[in-house]
Amino acid sequence: MYPWHATFHMGIVHFMAYPQVKTENEILESVHKILNDDFFQAIEVNVSYEDIILEKISALCETADVEFLLGAQPFLLSKKINLNAGDDEERQQALELCKLQIERSYRCRARALTFLSGQYDFIEKKEELKQNLIHSLKELCHYSQEIGNTAGYQLGIDLEIFDHTIDKKVLIGPAPDAFDIAKNVKADYPAFSLTVDLSHIPLTFEDPYYVLKLLAPFIGHVHIGNGILDKKNPFYGDHHPRFGIAGGCNDYQEVANFLIALEKIDYFHQRVMTKKPVISFEVKPLPHEDSDLVVANSKRKFLAALDKVHIDHKELENKI
Structure with a gap:
């Protein structure tokens, strides 16, 4: 058994790691591969898959004793669904579509469903749009609570x-x-939480420890991945390349620092809606790369990060 099983669950965002799978057989084969790997105790799947596919994946996860999570990010981004839209009709349509995904999540017995906020055009309307998002999330949480x-x-x-x-x-x-x-949503709905992604933090030009410390009471889910800030790089932005790629922001050292920060904010004892706190790889192969090798890279980098954490702890103990 890997040493984290008693503390947290290691997950992977399936639809990022295997973006090329389209047919039911391809999807189930790639999912089966992950569920057969005892490195992982959680999997995050695209909510856009057909109901029959989600039901089959749910059954596989139950057999394998792996937590089944759903991501609505591709669904929202591809359809430009905006939960903070300034137009009331657009926001109401977004809510109805998201409620359908909540219903589907319960039908296939998922543990969590992840959304994202919508785009915004005018910075001067930011506070107004934040209020729109708060109202939308509260409505979705209330709807989910009633079904639950x-x-x-x-x-x-x-x-x-x-x-x-x-x-x-x-x-x-x-x-x-x-x-x-x-702070506004979770006060009324304990099942709500934030997902913090190590690969997104460089893109907001913030320090990981600052982000984790500020948001500690609300973090219920964590992603780790990489990003590129060099504008000349063809994969500049939010492409989630493998760890350690040339020009990337994150390698095993950054993952190690992130794990230490998660420990400091007591994430591993946080009350979450999954069986244990989850840390998921969110990595995506470049067009010429093999998905399995990118997943293997992530596993090796994570183990190297854990080694670094243990070495740093031992050095600190020796100094004391």
């Missing part, structure tokens, strides 16, 4: 923090803005 009371469990409703000026250019965004959203 009948289903016998509560689905985690997560908001992932993305960049706001470089690539996705969504409202949330900077950690102080995420704090404002979370």
Whole structure:
């Protein structure tokens, strides 16, 4: 058994790691590969897959004893669904579409469903749009809570923090803005939390420890990945390349620092909607790369990061 099984669950964002799979057989084969690997105890799947596919994946996860999570990010981005839209009709349409995804999540017995905020055009309307997002998230959490009371469990409703000026250019965004959203929503709905992604933090030009410390009471889910800030690089922005790639922001040292910061903010004892706190790889192969090798890279980098954490702890103990 890997040493983290008792502390947290290691996950992977399936639709990022295997973006090329399209047919039911391809999707299930790639999922089966992950579930057969005892390195992982959680998997995050695209909510856009057909109901029959989600049901099959859910059954596989139950057999393998792996936590089943759903991501609505591709769904929202591809359809330009905006939960903080200034237009009331557009925002209402977004809410109805997101409620359908909540219903589907309960039907396939997922543990959590992750959303993201929408784009914004006018910085001067930022506070107004933040209020729109708060109202939308509260409505979604209330809807989920009502279904959960009948289903016998509560689905985690997560908001992932993305960049706001470089690539996705969504409202949330900077950690102080995420704090404002979370403190308002989680006060009424404990099943709500934030998803913090190591690969997005460089794109908001913030320090990882600052982000984690500020948002500590609201973090219910964590992604780790990489990003590129060199504008001349063809993969500049939010492309989630493998760890250690030339020009990338994150390698095993940054992952080690992130793990230490998560320990300092007591994330591993945080009350979450999953069985244990989850840390998921969010990595994507470049067009010429093999998905399995990128996943293997992530596993090696994570183990190297854990070694670094243990070495640093031992050195500190020896100094004391």
